[in-house]
Amino acid sequence: MDQIKVFAPATVANVGCGFDILGLALNSVGDELTVRKTETPGLTISSIHGAEYLPKEPEKNVATVAVQALIDALEWELDFGLDFELTKKVAPGSGLGSSASSSAAAVFAVNSLLDEPFEKKELVQFAMMGEKAASGVAHADNVAPSILGGFTLVRSYSPLDVIKLDYPKELYVTVVHPQIEVKTSDSKKILRKDIPLHDAITQWGNVGGLVAGLAKGDYDLIGRSLVDVVAEPVRSMLIPYFNEAKEAALNSGALGCSISGSGPSIFALTTNFEQAEEVAKAFSDLYREHSIDAIVYVSSVNPVGAEVIS
Ligand code: HSE
Numbered sequence: 001m002d003q004i005k006v007f008a009p010a011t012v013a014n015v016g017c018g019f020d021i022l023g024l025a026l027n028s029v030g031d032e033l034t035v036r037k038t039e040t041p042g043l044t045i046s047s048i049h050g051a052e053y054l055p056k057e058p059e060k061n062v063a064t065v066a067v068q069a070l071i072d073a074l075e076w077e078l079d080f081g082l083d084f085e086l087t088k089k090v091a092p093g094s095g096l097g098s099s100a101s102s103s104a105a106a107v108f109a110v111n112s113l114l115d116e117p118f119e120k121k122e123l124v125q126f127a128m129m130g131e132k133a134a135s136g137v138a139h140a141d142n143v144a145p146s147i148l149g150g151f152t153l154v155r156s157y158s159p160l161d162v163i164k165l166d167y168p169k170e171l172y173v174t175v176v177h178p179q180i181e182v183k184t185s186d187s188k189k190i191l192r193k194d195i196p197l198h199d200a201i202t203q204w205g206n207v208g209g210l211v212a213g214l215a216k217g218d219y220d221l222i223g224r225s226l227v228d229v230v231a232e233p234v235r236s237m238l239i240p241y242f243n244e245a246k247e248a249a250l251n252s253g254a255l256g257c258s259i260s261g262s263g264p265s266i267f268a269l270t271t272n273f274e275q276a277e278e279v280a281k282a283f284s285d286l287y288r289e290h291s292i293d294a295i296v297y298v299s300s301v302n303p304v305g306a307e308v309i310s
Pocket of ligand 1: 013014019020021095096097139141142184187188260261262263
């Protein structure tokens with residue numbers, strides 16, 4: 001095989017209470033990547049569609065940084081090169097794991113081209129290097145669901161221990177992306193470095209509750225647990241009409257609502273498609289009322305993650 005085209009989904013990281021440890025994959029949006037073997041050894045990026053301003057230098061682009069980490073771990077001398085053609089459908093700075101989709105697609109594609117020296121789960125550690133290049137922190141809560149699909153939990157970073165979670169397949173996600181850009185690096189900087197013990201107790205109670213609620217298909221428990229007392233109170237200040245959007249989602253029947261990743265996107269979980277559409281309408285109406293452009297996605301949870309298109 002000399003060429004492969006893959007898809008890696010956008011993701012909702014944190015899922016409310018699970019800062020840097022929980023994430024889910026979306027169905028409706030993601031990045032596409034074609035990787036071709038070339039004669040001259042080394043990595044090149046021939047084109048980036050949809051975000052032409054992203055760097056094409058292989059040492060600066062998250063996709064090639066992640067692939068370089070994979071190749072370094074293999075310790076193989078490749079006698080051919082790899083060229084990347086990236087089609088970005090996840091907007092950078094959206095809070096939907098844009099850099100993660102590219103990094104996930106890249107390591108998945110190259111691993112497939114090299115006849116799968118690594119298992120899918122092992123690719124997470126390499127895609128994390130793309131995240132480090134993008135935001136300064138090698139977080140895995142976007143790349144893990146983008147590669148593996150479904151809901152994922154990073155139980156530990158050292159050593160890396162990523163768990164795929166059980167969840168009710170009926171679950172729907174509505175996401176609104178108000179058209180402003182928030183850089184993950186900036187959104188990380190404004191967080192408090194210390195968490196009061198009573199907030200930590202609330203937060204880990206909710207993480208446990210959310211994981212249990214997902215496993216049991218207990219929607220009330222999922223809703224009660226979708227509470228973030230660590231990042232949301234600070235980051236919501238960067239998102240126009242966040243409180244109104246959250247209230248509108250809950251009034252439209254959402255189980256819970258919070259910031260997607262580092263924002264500005266906001267996500268809500270519902271138990272079926274019709275309800276998800278109602279939340280989508282509530283989000284659209286709100287931002288239209290305030291003359292802010294916003295893109296709304298309705299998606300089930302993507303069970304597969306990164307996959308070969310052709
Ligand atoms: N967990 C990361 C953060 C996700 O919240 O900063 C970034 O998308």
